[in-house]
Amino acid sequence: MRNLILLLALSSFCFAQNTPTPNPAFREIQDAAGLPRVLLIGDSISIGYTEPVRVEFSNKVNVHRIPANGATTANGLKNLDAWLGTGRWDVIHFNFGLHDLRFMENNEHQISLSDYQANLRAIVQRLEKTGAKLIWATTTPVPNAEVNPPRRNADVLEYNAAALKIMTAAGIAIDDLYEMVSPRLQELQLPANVHYTLAGYSALGLQVAQSIRKALGAR
Secondary structure (H helix, E strand, O other): OHHHHHHHHHHHHHHHOOOOOOOHHHOOOOOOOOOOEEEEEOOHHHHHHHHHHHHHOOOOOEEEEOOOOOOOHHHHHHHHHHHHOOOOOOEEEEOOOOOOOOEOOOOOEOOOHHHHHHHHHHHHHHHHOOOOEEEEEOOOOOOOOOOOOOOOHHHHHHHHHHHHHHHHHOOOEEEOHHHHHHHHHHHHEOOOOOOEOHHHHHHHHHHHHHHHHHHHHHO
């Protein structure tokens, strides 16, 4: 089982590195009747843990993900209706952050903190209309190194704090991926990179699966 998770994570990692390897995270999921439906929303970090989550829920949960890199909150607002479709969702696990806080050529964040907060509130309002149990995943760390595109971990902390206030006020469950992975960055994260090793994506997938399992149990 562990080897399968790592193999699938490798495919997702290759996608995050812009290699031509086909990515199973984007494969079409044929729902098994009677099983819960879960949707994963997020950027390339979520792409990396999608298949490990599916392995954890094999023959137990229909695990879907958005058919793209979720990128910024602005992109999320633009595409959210299409991503949600018309079907019923039991649980939606979502994150935005790493793309919002990246520095652009003008040395400003791609999405300012104030716009990030406004966009998140609008996203939450739309997701609440689905009736699904919602789980917010905190944004994972930026290593203490020069990364490309430029990002700072201090901004991750600031954007996470802002997001947590919004999610707490809305009564949304928190999957604290930042706290889970932060003490293990040298073990799980690629050098000078926001992406993860095979073991890193496997660990993230296990954490995400646990949060989804808890949410499903609460329904």
